[in-house]
Amino acid sequence: MTATVIDGKAFAATVREKVAGHVARLKEEHGITPGLAVVLVGEDPASQVYVRSKGKMTVEVGMNSWEHKLDADTPEADLLALIDRLNNDPAVHGILVQLPLPKHLDEDLVINAIAPAKDVDGFHISNVGLLGTGQKSMVPCTPLGCLMMLRDHHGSLSGMDAVVIGRSNIVGKPMAQLLLGDSCTVTIAHSRTKDLAEVVRRADIVVAAVGRPEMVPGDWIKPGATVIDVGINRIDAPEKGEGKSRLVGDVAYDSCAAVAGAITPVPGGVGPMTIACLLANTVTACCRANGLPEPEGLTA
């Protein structure tokens, strides 16, 4: 079997189009422009690229975009003061603090300082708790993007066996919650899981969020299963020339695509959906803040 390639890049473009439609309507009918503020602490080059592309796409869908770049040694109090200012700025509907933060900053403290209604990453403890109890919340962008692709491909996920590899707060755990919400039988695997190969072989849906290049080989995949590859790993690519690199996921693409029923590529899979969902969450936050009906089909 050769897997169907789930085109996250194309899907993300359709999500952004929907978002742009809602933004236009909010402007015309209510005179409101949704706005997203992104905070970047330090000069990590990969983060800078990512923040720039988010900013560009935010503007493309018609929203306001602000980038706050702080020095790597910014005191925690200064970062908290900025978050407080953004929390109280009515033009700002979404706030994203790029992770990871420099070591001297307490990540939990910083994230929990964001007003939950503006927490478009869905990382605040209130949103985590709301998601865990099946209540309306801000849903983390990467898992939301994965869920949208899975629903689009399968229709209903009810009763399917899903294995999530990785238990981080930003991907693995919320992904498991969303799959459970859609009535999958969910297993969460991690670095201490015994016989990961056997666990993964049971799965109808495999979500790999590990951060280890090409770790999942094709012979772990049940024939016909759907493989969602969250990993973004930059590895050396001497075949492209000296000093060159390329992006690979957490699954060995060719061997997995040979047995899977469907698979997401890297790049062009989960990554673009993450950014599209960030924009979707910002529109949702803006509608909620203004007591307007929220767009359908843009959240979980």
Ligand SMILES: NC(=O)C1=CN([C@@H]2O[C@H](COP(=O)(O)OP(=O)(O)OC[C@H]3O[C@@H](n4cnc5c(N)ncnc54)[C@H](OP(=O)(O)O)[C@@H]3O)[C@@H](O)[C@H]2O)C=CC1
């Ligand atoms: N496409 C996108 O939009 C995004 C992509 N990413 C990418 O997704 C990947 C995961 O990110 P993130 O969740 O933040 O990473 P973390 O490092 O926070 O978590 C990795 C998880 O993988 C588990 N793990 C590590 N090694 C193994 C192993 N050998 N076997 C089984 N499990 C293992 C860890 O287990 P333990 O808890 O036991 O240590 C941990 O739970 C990264 O490649 C990251 O770049 C992240 C965010 C967004």
Ligand SMILES: Nc1nc(=O)c2c([nH]1)NC[C@@H]1CN(c3ccc(C(=O)N[C@@H](CCC(=O)O)C(=O)O)cc3)C=[N+]21
């Ligand atoms: N508060 C916070 N929220 C995040 O959501 C968050 C974060 N911090 N820190 C970093 C990770 C990583 N992440 C990515 C999103 C999109 C792509 C993406 O669009 N990738 C393209 C490729 C881009 C390239 O070529 O480098 C793709 O997969 O096709 C990648 C990575 C969000 N993260």
